[in-house]
Amino acid sequence: MGHERVGTLPKTKSWQGIVGLMTGGGAGGASGGNRTSDFDPGAVASATLEQVRRRFRQLQQDDATTAAFTFLIEVAVAARPAEDDAELRRLALGSPDKITPLKLSRALQKRVAAAAEFPEYAAIAESAAIDALAQWYDANKPRQAGLFASFDDSYSTWHQTSTGAGFCEMSRLFFANLLRRYLNYFLEREASRVIPSLAERDRFRDRMGAHVEDVSKHAFETSKIVQSYAAGWFNSHAKNGVPSEREIDGFLSYGFGKMRDELTREPVDK
C-alpha cells in the first residue's frame, strides 16, 4: 500500500540532452555537479515540446481535452444571467449549496470520463480544467472572504466568467495549466533524480512554473490580438449558448497555436 511507480525518461540521446539542460549542463546529459540555477527554463520547455511535437498535437485534438474545455465554456455561459443561478446549479449536478470549484470539478470529471479515449491525455486535461476553475475562483472571490466564507457569494464570483474578459482569463488558465502539467509529465520523472539538493529542486519547479505563466500571459494578456480574439470569440460564438464542437475545436487550435509559438520563440519577449 502506498506504492509509487517511479518513471524515467527514455535513454535516447535527445531525451538525455533535455535532462542535461535541466541541470544547466547543456545537451550532453545529466551532470550531477552542475547547479540548476544555471538552467534556462525556456530552453528546457522548448526542447521538451520539440521532442513530443506530434504527441502534443494529439493532446490538443483529444476528445477529453475538448470536453474539459467545453465544460469551462458551459460554466461561463451558465453564469451569464445576473441573478438566476439555476443553470449553473444544474451544471454543478444540482448542488443546493454554495457552488464551489470542487462541486463543478466533480461534474467536469464525469464529463471528461465519458469522453476519455486516452486516459493519459484525459487525466492531464481534466486536472488542467480543475486547476483553472480553482484558480479562477480563488483569484476572483471577494478579497475579504476565504474559500469557505460563511455567506454564499459563489454565484456572483462565477458570474464574472461570463464576460469576454472573464472567459479570456479562464481560457488562459486552462492553456497554462495544461502546458505546465504536460511538461511536468516528462520533466518531473527526472528532476529529483538529477538535481542534487532540495533547494535547487525547488528552484527548478519555481522557474519552470514562472516561465509557463509568463508564456501564457504573453500569449493572452499582452497580445492584444489573442485577447480580443478570445473575448470576441466568446461574445459572438457563445451569444446564444454553448458553441458547436467545430467552433470550440477552432478556438482550441488557435489557443494552442499561440501558446506553442510563444514557447518556442527564443528568447521569450517579456
Added chain:
Amino acid sequence: MSHGPAIARSFVACNGANLLAHFPQSAPHERLTLEYRDGAADPRNLNIHLPKFVGDLNYLPPRLLDLLEIASYVYGADRNTYRGSKSDVEYHRWSREYHFAVRVRDHDFWKQPQVVAALDDLLSFLSGNVCFRFEFDGGHSTPQANLFDAEEFALAPNPDARVILYSGGLDSLAGVVEELDHSDRDLYLVSHRSGQPATSKTQDRLLDALRRPDPARPNLRAADRLKHYRFGCSLKGERAREETQRTRFFLYSAIAFVLADLLGLDALTVYENGVTSLNFPKRQDLAQGRATRTTHPRTITALNAFFSLVAGRPFRVDTPYFWDTKTDVLKRIAALNREGLISSSVSCSKTFKVGGGGTHCGGCSQCVDRRFATWAADLQDGVEGGIYATDFLTESVADGDMRTTIKDFVRQARDFANESLDAFYTKRASDLADVYEYLGIADEEEAIDRLWGLCHRHGDQVKEAIGRMREAYDDPYTTPKVDSFLDMLRQREYLKEKDMTVDRTDPPPAEVFFSYSHADEALRDELAKSLSLMQRQGVINGWHDRRIGAGQEWKGEIDEHLNGAGVILLLVSADFLNSDYCYDVEMKRAMERHASGAARVIPVILRECDWHSSEFGKLQALPTDGKAVRGRHWHDQDEAFTIVAKGIRVAVEEWRRR
C-alpha cells in the same frame, strides 16, 4: 476526433469460458487464458490454493467460491499484462480495457448488470485501467475439498469477532495490538500469499511475537484469540510480466470478506493511515493510479457497494486509522509499550532489493515513509538498527529511483506543512475532487478542513523527523556524502521563503580557521555548536586541526588551511598565549594575512587573561567589549557564545560580500 495511439485491450478467458462466444472482437487482440485446475482443457498457469483455504474453513457457498476465483483471475491477468516501460515517452500502455469471460457456479447472481457495473467501477479506479467488462457462463463446479466440505460443517458464526487484513506491516501491527489490548474478541487475520517467501516469513514471525505470552498482560490470551488465514495465489512457473500488481488489494479484501461473511459479520477492517490511503501524487506522471489507490476513500466506497451486493446485505470496509498519519500509528504502538514488535514488522515493497543487508531496501516509498515516521515518533533508537539495506541518511544513494522518492516525499511534506487551507484547496483541487464526497462527511468545508489538518500534521511531523536526523548526524565539520539525505538538505534553502531561494547566486561559504590551544578543546566544541547553523546554511566551512586525518602531515595541513581561510578565529586564553605554536606561528601568520587584507582575524576571548597588549589586542574582539566567555559578565556560557556567533556571522557576511 482523436488521432492518438490505439488503446490496448486484453481479453481473458477463465475456468474454460468460451472467449470468442462473448467477445468476437477479441480475435486480433491480446488474448489470455487463465486456468488453475489440474486436468482442465487449458493448461494450468495459475496457482489458486482454493482447496486448502476451503479445507481450513470447511465449507464455502458457491458465490463465495466464485468470488475468490474471480479475484484470483483478475490478479493473475494483472500480473500477466505488461503495462509498459517506466521509460516510455507517454504511458499509454498503463491503462487498458479488460474483457473477462469467466465460468461461475452462481451464474444468476454474477450476470446481474449492477454486479457487473460494481466490479467495473471498483477495479477501474483501483487499478487505473479504462474498464473491466465481465461476461459470465454458468455450469462451473469444483470437486469437494474434503469430507467436511459440506454446508453442515460450515464455520460457526462469531458475531463479536473482527476480521483484519494482515500484511505484516506497521499499520496492521498497530491495529492488532490495539485490538488485543482494548477488547477480548477473537481476531481473524487474513493474508494473501503470493509466493514471496520473505513476506510469508515476516507475517509468521510477527504473528509468533504477537502470540507470545506477555508478562505485563497475563490476561491477553493472544495465542487463542489470534487466528491466521492465508490464501495462496500466484502465477505458476513463470515470472510476472508486470510488477505493479494494482489489483492485489481486490484479492486481499475478497479473502477477508469471505471470512467475515462466513462469521456473520457486516464489516472487515483495514488498518492503513490516511496519508498513505490518499497517496496524493507527488509528480504529474503518477496520475492514473501509478500512485496506488489501494485504500483510497473512493476504493473503499466502491468495495462497500460491491461486497454489499455479494453479501446480500449492507457490508462495509472499516478504515479506523484514516485520520492518522504514519507517525500517529507508531505512537499508538508506543503508547501500549509494544515498540519491541516494530522491528519485526516489514513495510518494504521491494524486499527483493534487500539482499543480505536487513529486511528493508531503505529507499522505496514505504521505507521512506516508515523511516521518517519512526524519527518523528522519536522511536529510532530502538527500532532502526540494521534493518535498512541502504541508509539514505548518511550514505550516498546511488539509485536514482530512491533519490526521486526521498526528495519528492520531503517536498510534498514540506508543501503540506506550509500550505494554508485555501492554498491546499486551490493547488490540490484535482486530487480533492476525487476524495471529498467519499469521506462520509456531508459538508464540503468540513471534509477539506479535516483533510488539510491530516496532511498538515504529516508535514509537521516530517519536519520534526528531519530536525532529529540532523541533530543526530549532521556534523558541522564533516561534509556529508554526495547524494546522501544530509547532502540533499544542504543549505536548507528549501525551507526558506520562495523569494529568498529563486534566482539567487550564493557566494561560496567562507573558510573559517580555528586557532586554539588544545587545553580549550571543550570550549572550541561549544563554539562550533553555536556556529552550526551557519555551517548548515552554507555560510561558513569550519576547520581545525582535529580534522587532520591519520597519516596526514599535520603542519602542512595546518599551513594550507591557515593560508586558505577567509576568517581566522583566535580562541584566546592564557593557554593560547602560552602556546608557542598558537602565538608565534598561527597568530603571527594570521595577523600577516589580516594586514594584507587576505583574511579577517577575530579574537574570541574564551577565558580571562592579559591579552589587550598583544599584537591582536587592537582588533575588535568577541564577545562584546572582549569580555571573556567564561567570565562573570554573562548569565551563562550560552549567552556569551550566542553573542560570539552573531558577531562572527556579521563579519563573515561582510567578508563574503567583499
